[in-house]
Amino acid sequence: MRNLYLLNASIVLEDSLLQQGFIHIKDDKIEAVGGMANCPSISDNDQLFDCIGKHYVMPGMIDIHVHGAAGFDFMDSSHEAFEGIAKALAKEGTTSFLATTITNPMEHTADTLKSLENYSAGSSDLAVAEMLGIHLEGPFINRKQKGAQPESAIISPNAQVFREWQELSGNAIKIVTFAPELDNQFELLAELKKTGVIPSMGHTDASYDETMDAIAHGVSHATHLFNGMKGMHHRDPGVVGAALLHDDVHVEIIPDGIHFHPDLLKLIVKMKGLENVLAITDGMRAKGMPDGEYDLGGQQVTVREGTCVLSTSGSLAGSIVTMNEARLNLARWLNLSIHEQIQITSLNQAKRLGLLDRKGTIKAGKDADIVVLGQDGEVELTICRGSIAYERSGAFS
Template sequence: MRNLFLLNATIVLEDSILQQGFIHIKADKIESVGEMANCPSFSDADQVFDCTGKQYAMPGMIDIHVHGAAGYDFMDGSHEAFEGIAMALAKEGTTSFLATTITNPIEHIAVTLKSLENYCAQSSGLGVAEMLGIHLEGPFINKKQKGAQPESAIIPPNSKVFREWQELSGNTIKIITFAPELDNQFELLAELKKTGVIASMGHTNASYGETMDAIDHGVSHATHLFNGMKGMHHRDPGVVGAALLHDDVHVEIIPDGIHFHPDLLKLIVKMKGLENVLAITDGMRAKGMPDGEYDLGGQQVTVREGTCVLSASGSLAGSIVTMNQARLNLTKWLNLSIHEQIQITSVNQAKRLGLSGRKGSIKAGKDADIVVLGRDGEVELTICRGSIAYERIGAFV
């Protein structure tokens, strides 16, 4: 078995910070963690990284809502696209993710889901960010809140179609974003609850009353809070009001400084607590690419100076923020400690997906998903399940 060592590292553990520590990785798991004085011996055949002068060794980040990166989109449906995205995400400190679809003709969605299932079955997940499953965003959404989702392909919630898609995906759909007010007698919601898929309200025009009813029937998640949903009004608190007020609802946020005013984060955290907030990127294929024109779900998107909009309408169309930049933004706007940063970018996601037994923290026996940060908080090394997925040139000499 291959061995990998991080030495002289400042390690962010679950409830403490270990100075001058080591991490021993064997195969795809963390074998041991401790003080340098107790570091096991290693040979020239082992991979060794001296982390002297680095800021932190922390758990890899988890992006549960990302459509693409590096010129690729999951809707491209090819192994090349999937692998290209997984490699690009590792560069930003993301070690695992949910491949996120977009509203499209049902035949195209079906082909994409099958392709993703094949990728999951064939990929070792080593050396690239690991695909943990699928986030199905659309097509069961409200046209009035479509945002950048193609209106022509929107259809009413349909439990039969969902069952077919879940079978095609090899039961890898973990979250579904839909408009619960259009779900007749909550038929789809009942199916999601029965199969353990997270029901997320998004691209929805539900009233406050309709939203609270949906929450009572099992909705427990809000997709990119504030965006693609009815906002707060003093006579109708809307979807946003219901999501903030209900303790059982987890909320996604896109911390790019574009999708909502940064000061609203203070309101979110006061209402929800950090434990119910999950940072996402909602990244599209333009992430990591130059400004220009790009495709999203068959629509042209213009990317200029960090903002992505539909060329035809000007509606926001995803983002190009990285998970690490999202972490840095949150830290600046909320004055977060390193443990709070990890909670909102990794711990909460692992818990939400039922994977906290192997993801979300640095601990012996867990997956070796680790990010080493430089002095300015930049990603210098990303380890995905024990294999080097990214090393910044010149960071380790």
């Protein structure tokens, strides 16, 4: 039995800040949280981290839309790639994620889904970010809004194909990004709703009326708002307008200062409320790597000074922002409190995936997914399911 203690910590709980607190972790769960006066006795065999001088101890962040990092992509379809991404994500304070695919030939997508199922079933390493499932982005999208998705592999929404892929994945697909205006009789949408998968509109050229019809039939999520969708026009509010106006739609945002103007965040939060906004990275394999040329879905991407674009067309092609950078950007642009930062990077995601009993907050009985921030706001320690996944050099020496 492993015991780990965080001591003298400023712990960000769901509704309060516990100063001079402790967290007792036993194996992969949070055993107890409280003030130092009530800290249990500690044995010589227990692992200790003294958090005096640290800024906050907060829940691990959850990235529900990430394609890769550290030179790897989930479409590489290998255990080495999956493990490499999971290790890299922990360094940025991400303790769990949805492995996100990109439009590719159907055979390759099927192989990737099966490989991800094998990885999830066979992985015993807790000292990495946890794969919570799969976000299937494409191939059921609109060519007019393909963005960086390879056009040659795009197909119409198909419920039967989804059923086959969901079986291959071991029922791991949690979100499907698709163009609802192309979904004949909303057959795919009906299948997603029936199986509890989140239907997300993305890479869609739907009009406002078509979008509102899709929402009425059950679409409840918008993939990377503003990007890969018809924007607002005064005679057609488009997908963006419908997503902002409808209370039941949750929206993903990429807070990198590149995918949309930061001031639009104020509009998003004013319209949606923080409870319906989910920060994502849309990270690709160049995240954490030097500028240069990289592959995304079989296409060449040029990465320079924080911007990723298709080398052929100049279209944005994912990002290299980390979840912690996204959190810091949101805090600065929106003047968010630490509790509001956690809501948009952890709590909302846990709720959206139906995992609030395990993830999203620091509470006894939940998974020990915890991040310690230094005074500069940078990640100094990441604990994934009770195991040390990342420790900043010299942070606790």
